[in-house]
Amino acid sequence: MNLEEYKGVFVFAQQVDNKISGVALELLGKAKDLAKDLNTDVTAVLVGSDIKGLVDELAEYGADKVIVVDDPELKDYRTEPYTHALSEVINKYKPEIVLVGATAIGRDLGPRVSARVKTGLTADCTVLEIGDFPINAIPGQEQKHNQLLMTRPAFGGNTIATIACPDNRPQMATVRAGVMQKIHPVKGAKAVVEEFNPGFTPDNKYVEIMDVVKAVTDSVDIMEAKVLVSGGRGVGSKENFKLLEDLAEVLGGTVSCSRAVTDAGWLPVDRQVGQTGKTVRPNLYFAIGISGAIQHVAGMEESDIIVAINKDEDAPIFDVADYGLVGDLNKIVPALTESLKAEIAAK
Amino acid sequence: MKIVVCVKQVPDTKGGVKFNPDGTLDRGAMLTIMNPDDKAGLEAALRLKDEYGAEVTVVTMGLPKAEEVLREAIAMGADKGILVTDRVLGGADTWATSTTLAGAIRNLEYDLIITGRQAIDGDTAQVGPQISEHLNIPVISYAQAIKVEGDSVIVERQFEDRHHVLKAQMPCLITALAELNEPRYMTPGGIFDAYDAEITVWGRANLVDVDDSDLGLKGSPTKIAKASDKVRKGAGEKVTLDPTEAVEYLVGKFKEKHVI
Numbered sequence: 001m002n003l004e005e006y007k008g009v010f011v012f013a014q015q016v017d018n019k020i021s022g023v024a025l026e027l028l029g030k031a032k033d034l035a036k037d038l039n040t041d042v043t044a045v046l047v048g049s050d051i052k053g054l055v056d057e058l059a060e061y062g063a064d065k066v067i068v069v070d071d072p073e074l075k076d077y078r079t080e081p082y083t084h085a086l087s088e089v090i091n092k093y094k095p096e097i098v099l100v101g102a103t104a105i106g107r108d109l110g111p112r113v114s115a116r117v118k119t120g121l122t123a124d125c126t127v128l129e130i131g132d133f134p135i136n137a138i139p140g141q142e143q144k145h146n147q148l149l150m151t152r153p154a155f156g157g158n159t160i161a162t163i164a165c166p167d168n169r170p171q172m173a174t175v176r177a178g179v180m181q182k183i184h185p186v187k188g189a190k191a192v193v194e195e196f197n198p199g200f201t202p203d204n205k206y207v208e209i210m211d212v213v214k215a216v217t218d219s220v221d222i223m224e225a226k227v228l229v230s231g232g233r234g235v236g237s238k239e240n241f242k243l244l245e246d247l248a249e250v251l252g253g254t255v256s257c258s259r260a261v262t263d264a265g266w267l268p269v270d271r272q273v274g275q276t277g278k279t280v281r282p283n284l285y286f287a288i289g290i291s292g293a294i295q296h297v298a299g300m301e302e303s304d305i306i307v308a309i310n311k312d313e314d315a316p317i318f319d320v321a322d323y324g325l326v327g328d329l330n331k332i333v334p335a336l337t338e339s340l341k342a343e344i345a346a347k
Numbered sequence: 348m349k350i351v352v353c354v355k356q357v358p359d360t361k362g363g364v365k366f367n368p369d370g371t372l373d374r375g376a377m378l379t380i381m382n383p384d385d386k387a388g389l390e391a392a393l394r395l396k397d398e399y400g401a402e403v404t405v406v407t408m409g410l411p412k413a414e415e416v417l418r419e420a421i422a423m424g425a426d427k428g429i430l431v432t433d434r435v436l437g438g439a440d441t442w443a444t445s446t447t448l449a450g451a452i453r454n455l456e457y458d459l460i461i462t463g464r465q466a467i468d469g470d471t472a473q474v475g476p477q478i479s480e481h482l483n484i485p486v487i488s489y490a491q492a493i494k495v496e497g498d499s500v501i502v503e504r505q506f507e508d509r510h511h512v513l514k515a516q517m518p519c520l521i522t523a524l525a526e527l528n529e530p531r532y533m534t535p536g537g538i539f540d541a542y543d544a545e546i547t548v549w550g551r552a553n554l555v556d557v558d559d560s561d562l563g564l565k566g567s568p569t570k571i572a573k574a575s576d577k578v579r580k581g582a583g584e585k586v587t588l589d590p591t592e593a594v595e596y597l598v599g600k601f602k603e604k605h606v607i
């Protein structure tokens with residue numbers, strides 16, 4: 001592998017139902033920073049069926065070039081045809097960096113592609129920067145410059161590791177939604193568009209999609225909420241989440257939850273905060289009946305103000321809470337709702 | 348039907364985890380468990396065994412101590428445990444780990460391979476899909492329901508806002524979500540069997556179609572540049588008051604901080 005041949009920062013421009021996913025636009029913003037440091041350009045890889053209309057949006061958010069892989073086999077996400085598309089793009093265009101959203105699609109596609117093209121993949125990065133590896137020169141070991149340094153939490157967010165991929169290309173990373181910043185779109189921006197179709201021949205790895213079942217609940221984006229009222233196993237039942245909804249309503253907030261709640265089927269997965277759910281940073285975060293497993297804390301600890309209500313005074317959630325109330329949520333939450341209602345009405 | 352289940356022994360991050368006063372993790376307090384997503388994968392395999400009759404082989408890669416999770420799996424009802432352990436495998440990233448496990452699995456007959464979606468220590472969700480790539484078989488990640496129909500599996504595959512019902516020809520690999528099921532407990536008879544069960548131990552020499560250059564730290568494309576314990580912002584105020592006082596306290600704080 002001649003590493004010098006590999007140039008440019010590529011972003012997998014995830015689309016679902018022909019709509020670009022927010023994380024892809026965020027990655028374009030980050031890719032622009034990295035490309036500037038490397039004195040190269042940003043390429044979006046757009047994979048799907050009948051998707052050419054999405055090219056301009058990618059240009060407005062920072063793509064200098066868009067490679068379009070358009071084929072009917074790519075209509076809904078399936079591992080094999082998408083892996084084939086992205087792997088062949090990598091083999092042909094030889095990017096030095098490939099960024100993928102750490103979504104339910106990206107966390108399946110990324111590993112399969114990395115195994116196919118034989119390179120490393122760093123999951124769920126929170127910081128991406130260009131630097132040296134090793135970071136400090138070590139006598140007798142070559143220090144490589146212009147490497148992608150990928151920082152990620154491990155161990156449920158308790159350890160932070162910075163990872164490099166010095167001997168293989170491309171350097172691949174996944175990043176969760178909400179971590180990087182989109183640029184302000186440049187209206188009317190245009191990208192160089194290149195169509196590429198590596199050919200798709202179904203084999204046993206092309207699984208059959210028998211049904212697509214969309215969640216019937218109103219999809220709520222908890223990452224946009226300024227106030228989140230989050231409940232855990234301690235709330236006790238699906239019905240008891242009414243207490244949290246009432247509190248959220250008074251504050252113009254949204255109800256979210258820990259993994260225990262989605263595992264129990266009380267709330268849908270799109271409400272889940274934490275390492276396997278979403279990373280949120282609202283102005284105000286209530287953790288109600290949430291013990292504070294580190295996987296949960298990893299997803300909410302950047303919130304401005306954290307309020308914890310829990311009957312167990314030793315619950316680890318109190319270690320990250322600004323204000324911790326030890327007590328019965330069934331009594332405190334309704335009383336708090338009433339009090340806040342009165343305060344707000346009095347204004 | 349022959350099913351291979353991959354499991355990992357991980358530190359238990361639920362419950363007993365405590366922080367040191369400086370905000371770092373108190374590692375001394377931690378016990379090890381079978382990774383929860385892997386346990387759901389094992390339970391899914393055992394249910395297929397109950398329903399259709401299947402031989403369930405559990406494979407783990409790790410230190411010799413990792414045989415504990417294999418005995419636990421046998422106590423739950425698995426038929427056989429294989430421990431892949433060797434000094435040369437140490438320091439493996441996901442690429443080298445998946446290469447190793449694929450090299451081990453090539454010795455086995457299988458219709459289905461089940462792994463957990465991700466382990467709670469690394470949280471990468473990479474090893475399952477990478478094994479499937481090395482073995483050149485289809486993968487279905489994020490399974491929330493699994494059934495078998497003839498020589499195919501039908502799986503509900505979860506996404507953020509929907510699920511797909513997918514049909515794949517066996518052999519194939521499935522990664523399991525913890526919400527797939529409620530894993531069974533070990534039975535007294537099972538524990539007895541597990542105590543007596545012979546665990547197969549494989550090393551480097553048993554891996555099929557694997558180069559030395561693809562194993563362990565040396566064979567890992569990703570390298571750690573630095574690692575540190577994260578320092579958290581630390582606890583604020585904690586009060587134990589009756590509900591009325593607690594509400595007054597909090598509303599007071601909210602006014603102070605201009606939340607309301």
